[in-house]
Structures are given as structure tokens and as C-alpha cells.
Amino acid sequence: MQWFRGRFAVDLRSRAKAVRDSNACVVVIDDDPEFRESLERLLRSVGLHSRLFASIADYLGSEPPDSPTCLVLDVRLPGQSGLDFQHELAAASVKPPIVFITGHGDIPMTVQAMKDGAIEFLTKPFRDQDLLDAVNVGLARDRARRENEEALRALRARFDVLTPRERTILIQIAQGRLNKQIAGEMGITETTVKVHRSNMMRKIKAASLVELCRMVDKLKLLPENSDEAS
Secondary structure, three states, X not given: OOOOOOOOOOOHXXXXXXXXXXXXXXXXXXXXXXXXXXXXXXXXXXXXXXXXXXXXXXXXXOOOOOOOEEEEEEOOOOXXXXXXXXXXXXXXXXXXXXXXXXXXXXXXHHHHHHHOOOOEEEEOOOOHHHHHHHHHHHHHHHHHHHHHHHHHHHHHHHHHOOOHHHHHHHHHHHOOOOHHHHHHHHOOOHHHHHHHHHHHHHHHOOOOHHHHHHHHHHHOOOOOOHHHHO
């Protein structure tokens, strides 16, 4: 059965996005082999790499892609359904971008999928461009997530090289204490605090106090009620 209207009906916008996503992967999970192959051809036509699976069990038995990824997932599958898989992932605090496809959609099903974070819910037959647009949104979202996680790992690595005294001073600065207050509490001179503060700012690569406070917030170094306590 031909699900798509117009073979390779894609516009230049999709091709431009695909160039930026050349290292991305679209995981297609559908039990219809002809449909999977049609999707693979469509995605390849805009420069997107895809991996095809007939069931969720097949996908879980494979090595996950180490790149920005978007799942194109059929709702009804042999074994575990697409919606059940989404629930299972959400329960594990894993929320990959998912584009749902189905030949038997209804409003409650659509609402639940979107409420649980789906990018789009498409009913067969659908326009090629609608699928490509949804996939591009998913890939962009996953790329941003990966970049944020990488930035956080780099920030943690910079924090880890700080000395215990530099870490203590960092926390106290973030809590709004002045150099003089920090010196009195730690039993060192204000000049020594300034030296450690300068070294700490250089090592963690904070150009300003505002940027330092943002880093502390990202690293979750302060208790949530720290403002009230101080």
C-alpha cells in the first residue's frame, strides 16, 4: 500500500535541515516492511540516516545510536505497543523525541501521546513534508539536549579541579557573602580569599559573578532554601 502522497515530495527547507543533521539518526519502528522501506527512502532523499525495526523488542536488542536521534514509532505493534513504550520510557525519566504514526488514531490516544511529550501524532496516510518537519523538530530537540549535557559534563569537570578551599569560597560567593565575611569565617586573610577567588574564577571559566552564579545553579551546589537560610 502506498502511504505517501507524491514520492520524495520534499522542499529545500527540509534538505537544508538535513545537512545540519548529517550525523543524526532516525529510528523507525513499524511492523509493515513496505512502510519501513518507504520511510527509509524518504529520509535518505533528504540526507538523513535511518535504522529500521519491526518491533520495540528488536530495537531494544540493538546498540542505541550515539548521535541526535528521533523515534518514528507506530502506535500498534506486535508485543509492546508504541504508547506503552513511551510510558515506560517516561517512567524511567527517559524522554527521546517521538513522532507517532498510526492508521487507527483517535482523539484520546492523540491527546495522551502529546501530553506525554510526543513531537507529533500523524495518521496514515500523511504528507511526506509533515513527517519530515516533525522529525526535524525532534532531531533539533535531541541535539540541544545532547549539547546541554555535554556542556554540563565540561562544567562538572572544571569544578572537579578546584581545590577544597576554592570550592568553599565558590559556594560562599554564590550565597552572597563578601570577601571580608568569607575570610572571617574561614580564618584566613581577605587577601588570601581574593587570591583563591581569582584562581577559582579562572579555573571554572566564569567571566563574572553573574555567570558564576549560573554555573552554581546548573551544578545544583546550593540547597533550594539557601536564600532563606542566608
